[in-house]
Amino acid sequence: MKVAKFGGSSVANAEQLKKVANIIQADDERRIIVVSAPGKRSSEDMKVTDLLIELGEAFRLGEPHEEPLKNVLDRFDAILDELQLSKAVLDDIKKQVVKIFSDGNDLASKLDAIKAIGEDSLAKILSEYLQSLGLNASYVNPKEAGLILSDQPGSAQILDESFELIHTLRDRKDIVVIPGFFGYTKEGKLVTFSRGGSDITGSIVAAGVKADLYENFTDVDSVYCVNPKIVNHPREIISLTYKEMRELSYAGFSVFHAEALIPAFKEEIPVCIKNTNNPTAKGTMIVSKKQDVNQAVIGIASDAGFVSLYVSKYLMNREIGFGRRLLNILEDEGISFEHTPSGIDDLSVIIRADQLTKEKEAIVINRINKELKPDTVYIDRGLALIMIVGEGMHSFVGTAAKATKAFEQANVNLEMINQGSSEVSMMFGIKEEGVNRAVQSLYQVFFENK
Known part of the structure; x- marks a missing residue:
């Protein structure tokens, strides 16, 4: 079994989602899919999560929020049009926003719930698109998947009892699509991980189901040994250990959220960083131990x-x-x-x-x-x-x-x-x-x- 996580650049628009669907279809072992919210379509564009933050800020400041909401809806509307899917998700977003703004939760919880709409809506769209292609796929909410988190809006942590619940996903016969970035407290309140937390969701789910491999799809063929903005055409890293990746993430490598690998590391699940736009490339393997160490610096x-x-x-x-x-x-x-x-x-x-x-x-x-x-x-x-x-x-x-x-x-x-x-x-x-x-x-x- 493989758990595949697709980042924001991989799901930025309908064209990218078609690539995601092809990748899922290419390997029957890719049975659990975790998705981010749509990222930038170009350097001038905005991520959907940032649009949702603008929406939340408008509410917090007591300003009109019709325009920020329209910007979010337009992004998803464009995806639905090109994939020829129903517009039910758009109505669902409107209802969620009204409910979040009118409930009795504190402001931090409201803002968490607003930010989570990006991942949640995209997961629903992808599962529906896979179904339209004749695949047996289902959207699974993080609560149903078993992600029980601490009550810390914006920086929640996974609770140990979650892993036993997540493990039951192995018994499912369909392709499971789970939104990243958020989960629920024991009391049923939605809370999010820190920013970039969809990587954390992917790692947690991979650990919970004891996957044979956790694939993290992004927009680069592999991890480079140095920032390509500083050195032209640097060497690719074929394999590195969890310790090495953790150190590099801390010191400025932006491929992974710094905390994302911890659940996979504890279960010694290998991780492969791959490119959605070039899925046949080998990518970079992250493992607990390397067989051969033939250089001092990776x-x-x-x-x-x-x-x-x-x-x-x-x-x-x-x-x-x-x-x-x-x-x-x-x-x-x-x-x-x-x-x-x-x-x-x-x-x-x-x-x-x-x-x-x-x-x-x-x-x-x-x-x-x-x-x-x-x-x-x-x-x-x-x-x-x-x-x-x-x-x-x-x-x-x-x-x-x-x-x-x-x-x-x-x-x-x-x-x-x-x-x-x-x-x-x-x-x-x-x-x-x-x-x-x-x-x-x-x-x-x-x-x-x-």
């Missing part, structure tokens, strides 16, 4: 928008609880941190820039000076993080030396180096202006000089 990722909080105090290492008290100050101000590289008398805390506003910066600096009495404290903005990833690092001598040489050749100064004990990744902090040069140089060292 990928290079980069992400901008970080700041460094630098604190220095003589004999800091002898002052018990110094680090804890520093992090407590950040916690009190609602600031999460990413990394804490340190020395004997120095400690840096790497924070995403949107976490540390100018207002919070002044409060944090003042509290650190008052409570910790450091010799030096300052904020360094405009940082980027570059990560080289590969489970083979521990087997190859000189990986760090090659990396630092690449930065030297790119004329980029290193602000920070951080490597975890797992040796799956090595992270470098640099100024944002040098990102492209550094990544291009690293690519040349690890992938071209062979």
